[in-house]
Structures are given as C-alpha cells and as structure tokens.
Amino acid sequence: MNRHHLLALALATFGLSACATLAPDYQRPAAPVPAAWAEAATGERAAADIAWREYFADERLRRVIELALEHNRDLRVAALNIELARAQYRIQRADQFPALGVTASQNAQRVPGELNSSGQSMVSRQYGVSAGIAAWEIDFFGRVRSLRDAALEQYLASEAAHRSARIALVAETATAWLQLAADRERLELARRTLAARRTTVELTQASFEAGAASALELRQTQAEMERARADVADYSASVARAANALALLVGDSLPEALLPASFQLTLTEVATLPAGLPAEVLIRRPDILAAEHRLRAANANIGAARAAFFPRITLTASAGTASAELDGLFDSGSRAWNFLPQLSLPIFEGGRLAANLDVAEVRRDIAVAEYERAIQSAFREVADALAERASLGEAVDAAQRLVAAAQESHRLSAARRQAGVDSLLVLLDAQRTLYAAEQTLIATRLAEAANRVTLYKVLGGGWQ
Template sequence: MTRLRTLALSLAATLTGACSTMAPDYQRPMAPVPVTFPGAAPTEASAVAPLADTIAWRDYFADERLRELIGLALDNNRDLRVAALNIERARAQYRIQRADLYPAVGAGGGQNAQRLPADLSPSGESTVNRQYSATLGVSAWEIDFFGRIRSLNEQALQLYLGTEEARRAAQVSLVAEVANAWLTLAADRERMALAQNTYDTRRKSYELIGRSFEVGAVSALDLRQAETQMESARGDLALFAALVAQDENALALLAGMPVPERLLPAKLTDSLTAVHALPAGVPSEVLMRRPDILQAERQLRAANASIGAARAAFFPAITLTGAAGTASAALDGLFDGGSGTWSFMPQIRLPIFEAGRLQASLDVAEIQREVNVAEYEKSIQSAFREVADALADRATLAERLDARQRMMTASRETYRLSDARYKGGIDSFLAVLDAQRTLYAAEQELIAVRLADAANRVALYRALGGGWQ
C-alpha cells in the first residue's frame, strides 16, 4: 500500500509539473501611432543624449530646493503610500493564488464515541465504543492537468506586477505635479511682487497728481485716471496674494506635510533642469517603457491568462484526498504497532450540463481581453499625444520667449518716452496711462511665457516616462 501511495503522489506531481495552460499565446498589439513624433527631427545632440526614462529626477532637476521638496513628497505623499500598499495587497493575493498549486497538508486528531443501548447491543448490555485517531493528510488537492490553476496564478502574477507599474506611474505623476506646483508658486510670487511694485509706483503717481490737482496744475480727469490705475494694481495685488496662498496649500498637500519656507521659491529660476534637451526617440520604443503603458500591458496579459482558466473549466477536474495515520480503540494504544491506517479518495468531475455557464464565462474572458486591448492601445495613443503636444509647445517657446522679452523692452521704452512727453507738456496723461498698462501687461505675459517654458520641460520629461527612478 505504501508503494501505491508513493506512486499516486509521484504521478500527481508529475502531471502538475508537466501540464501547460490553455491560454492563447500572448502577442503584444501593434502600437497604433506613427513611427515618429511630429516635429521631432533627429539631431546630433539627440543621438547621444540619454532618454528621459533613464534620467533620475535628482539628475534632471537642477534646483536643490526643488529636489529636496520632491524627496519630501515621495516620502510623505498619501497617494503614493496607497500605491505602495496596493502592491503589498496584490503580492499577498498572488501568494494566495499560487498556494493552490500545491497540496494543503494538515494534521488532525480526534475521538469518536458511540453508546449502544442494550436492545441493540449483541451482548444484551449497553456499551460505549470509542475510537481514537491521529492522521496526516491532503484534502481535495486539484491536479492542474489542464492548467486552470496555473492560468489563475499567471493572472494574479500579472495583476501584481501591474501594481508595481502603477506605483511607478504614480511616482512619475507626483514628481511632475510637485515640480509644476513649485513653478506655479514661483510665478505667482513673481507676479505678486510685480503687482506690489506697480501698485507702489502708481500710488506715488496718484499722490503726485493729487498735489498738482490741488494747485490747479492738472485736471480732475487726470486725477481719476491715475486713481483707476492705482486701484487696478491694488486689486491685482490682492488676487495674487490669494493665488500664492493657494499654491502653498497645494504644495503642502502634495508633500504630505507643511513645506519649510526655505524650500519655497521667490521667483522663477532660469536653471530649472540640468539637462538642456531631451531626445524624443522612436515612439514604439519610448512609449513602451512608460510605467502607465506597462501597467496597461500587464492588465492585458492578465486578461489573456484568464481565458486559459475559462477554457480549462470545460475539461475534467481531478482532485485527490488522502490521509495516513493511526487509529485505536484505546488512547494508550494509539501509536502501538499495527495501528496504522490510511485512506485514498481520488475524484473526477466532468461538466456535462451547465446551462451555458461555462461558455458565458469564456465569452466574458474573451471580451475582457478585447476591452484591455482597446485600453492598451488608447493608453499608447494618449501617451503619444502628450509627447507630441509637449514637442509642439517646445518648438515655439524660444520664439515666444524672445518676442515677449523684446515686447517688454519696447514697452518700457514707450513708457519712458510717454512720461517724458507728459512732463514736458507735449502729450496728455492718457498716453502715460496706456504706456503703463502696456508695460504691466508685457511684464505679466513675460512671466507667463517663462512659466510655460519651465512647465514644458517638466511635461516633456513626464511624457517621455522620466521621473520613476
């Protein structure tokens, strides 16, 4: 009997090791995007420059304050913490599913006592029969001959690996969000300082015109126009003060803690990144390394594996239950010689009539795979658009920045000339007001373009998959 038991267990282990799944062979869908990014002509610099996803964020961002702030956010951000916990949960779920590949061995001991009344006892007297047992056995271990359990195991593995990619994608997003929030705060603080200087200048001008009005040197129209400009600047100052407070709140939320003042910028920096330019690369290579694309592919692989489990459900399920141990009518004789006992109960279940349930389950699995294919292709298309939009913006930013700088220089000179002509009695105060408004708007627009230039560098780094290292 021992040989029979050994043979049965060896045969079961052999079948389990030799079986293969019934899942269809996985083939990565073709990327539904052009072979090159629009406006991304290769250059000598891009041929030797490292790709974005190979550059760690500490090496990409040049400002030490921003690097330290990003480090705080990665340590304390709650969304990233949830993503890490999701990995641990998925790992535990994978271990649960993987355990089904192996027999669950358990030990047990028990007593069975039965009293027979006198009229049922052969001896004519009431008796109490007792039986003690101690066993070690396997209960309902399914031999994965058709790969159902292995398919489910593969599905759980891919979902677990997908959570790893999800955490990396969350880190990429967090790094970019912190950088953008930091830049927005810098721009708004610079706008607020500009509004403060403008308000101070216009207030002094209003007070000067007020004294001139008192002596009849200027008209009431000039005084009211100066007051209008002053109050407009005061309103802008209050607006930017509120925006700065909101920006600081946003940074505190991203960092998961109050941000020290020493890490906050006073104005936009012209040396945001240590890398001058990022090569776009080939879409089919660059996009496939993005964590969100890899996550979508893991989900597609999981859906592909679930088809194997649905197909295997059409075939017989073989389970083994067996136990070996000792049994005795007396507790003190439980481990005496000759008290050994064993049981072996193989079972097979063949589905015959399921009212379409198995076919419906297979249909669901196949449809889910098609859904994941569409989502995978859409994620590639979305990523392609993000890169293309960032490249399109980058192509015109240098010209826009130069134009705004020239416009501000011209506006400042126009204001100087208008003010001189007004003081010389040649022009009215209206020309000075127009020049003031134009200069103020030009300075605001220059800050906006500088912010767009810095934010574009962050957007391109994120779109190309940088920030997870």
C-alpha cells in the first residue's frame, strides 16, 4: 500500500463518515410574548436599519462614540472572546480530517549472547521513514460533526454577543455624554442663581441697614443664597462624576472640545422610530441571536452524547520504507506499510453515557428557558421604552410651559416688589419656583433624550 493508496482510502472513508448527526431536529421555540406592543409606533425605517452615525447628529458625540468603540476594555474582551471561540471551532473542525504526519525512526537493540543461538551478543538496528494517519476517528454516527456544530454555534454566539456589546456601549456612551451635558447645564443654572441671589442679599443688606428691610427678609435672602451655593457644590461634583464615567466608557481621557458645554437634544432627524412587530424586531437583536446560537449548540451536544452509545472506529495507517541499514532505506524492496483499524464498543460504563446524555438534554432545556427569558426581557425593555416615550413628550411640553409661567410670575413679582405692593418674601418664593421649574425642565429633557437612546438600543440599532 503506497501513499497514493493510503490517501485514496482516507478520502473514501471520510466520504462514508459524512453522515447525518444524531442531534434532534432543531426547531426555534415560539416567542412567549404578545404579538404586538401596547404602544404602537409607525415610521419609514426600523432602528436596526439606521446606523448610529446617522442617528446621533452631533459630531462631538459621534467622535466620542468612535473613541469608545476603539478603546473600551469590555468591548475589547468581547472581541477577544470571538477570537477564542473561532480558534476552538477550528480545533474541533480539524478532528473531522485525518492528521497526516511523517515519521523517521531508528530502533537499536542489543541481545546478550546467552539469549542468542550463536552464543555471542548482537546489536541489531532498524531504520524507517513513513507517512501515515494516527488514530483518526471515522465519524459514522456524527459524534465529531456534532461537536463541530456545537463549537460553530458557540463561535456565532460570541460574534452576536460582541455586536450586542457594541450596541450597549454606543447607548451607554451617548447616555453618559447627555448626562454630562445636563449636569453642566444644571451647574451653570446654579451659578447664575447664586450670582443673582448674592446680589439680592447685598441689596437687602443695604436696605436692612437703612431700615427699609426686616431682619427676617435679610435672613431669608441669605438662606436662599446658601442653598444656591450648596447646589453649585453638588452639581460640580456631579459634573466630575459624569466626566469620570464617560472617560471610563471611552477608555481614555477626552479633550474639552468633545465635551458638551450645555444640554442640547441633537440626536436624530428621524422623528419617530417605528416599533414594528415583536417577532420581527426581537429576532434581529444580537443578544437574542446569541441566545439562540447557544441553544443550537446545546442541541448539537445532544447528538454527540447520543453518538457515544455507538461503536467508535479509529484508523491508524502508514506507508514508507524500512531497512537494517541507513543507506538502504530507499533501495528496491524496502517498502513497508502498516494498517490498523480499531473498533471500540461501550459495554458497561456504569451509567456514565446515559448520565452524559441526560446532562446534554438538561442543558438544552436550560438553553431553551434562557432563550425564552431573553425574549421576554427584550420585549419588556421595548414596552417600557415605548410607554415612557408616550408620556415624556407631554412631560417636556408641560415643563416648558411651567418655566414660561414661572418666568412671568417672577417678572410680575419683581415689578410688584419694586412698586412696594408685595414683600420681599413673595419675590423670593417666585425665584424658588422659577429655579425649581428650570431644574425640572433640564431633568425632563434629559429623560426624553435618554429614552430615545434606550429605544434605539432595545429596537436593535446601533451596532453597524
């Protein structure tokens, strides 16, 4: 048997081994969620079809997201997990093919004289060069193929998990950037308020010394000034924390030119993101795809566990030359070959094979439950975001009207105070109302912006 015959035998055997596996036929579980969300939405383009660079219109925010995608350590770990899963799949796939190798050997043996018919000790040598296959499993029952399929699905799950991590990072970075913008605007508002109240204290102090203002009015203005000073300190710390959180997501410090000076809602020109049908939206989310790939991997492992009950056939074969002299290896008549098929059939394993099959089936059932839970969680995320969107628009409008009314009330109170109609306490109350209304407006606008980011993420957009 020469090397050509050996290769032909290996290819023929490989063709025979390319049979179907014993894994159960895969069927995607039905989505355990309603057919539609309570809050409907219409639009021309789905979130999954809108790239994040298109959705986020502010150039500074786009640059910050790019830096986060480039330097974030968690995302780097997710990318390395893909490389790990790819290598593991390649290892498992390689088991399908025979491993061909070349071996060169020398065997020297000394035989004592008393064990030799000639009565004299002898040294015998044997040289050999061969190429062959070592312990290649012929996969008649699909055990190796099932393990390969499971490794492939794990690799695809890691890729989907990486895309899901990208979506999450894009959303977290945008939300952190908006939070920093809102905190900076709150800080600026507190500083303006502090400056105005410091001026009020100075005027009230002068009036008190002139006998035109009471001690109560002076203390009230001082209290309001100190409250504003405390807010400045609190918001300064909030700005620092928000900047630190953004820097952690990006993985590096950011230049001031990329940071927002104030809060501006410049996310997208798309007026409304369509929610679509749950069955269409959820199946496109990478985290759902990752859960399904893990389910497919668990299903393939059942095939490997079933195949372990059947005989395992391995083949070892080699062809080459052998000679007692090194210079005679390639002489005529030195050809040698070895063919060793081996069959092993499990007879008694103490229940180990059955237990392995039970483990594989239970893990499949766990993967089904995790897949269904992932769908339910995703459905709830979208439903919550849609419910918030339905009310946040009205909340922002109400907050804007509240600020307008508080500004007019403050203007009238200031005029009445100057005319001597109202006391200083009435004016201070109007100032407090206006300050609180402006803070509420900032918080409401931030909530609306964060909701739009969240909705974009949960609808499956952002990873392109």
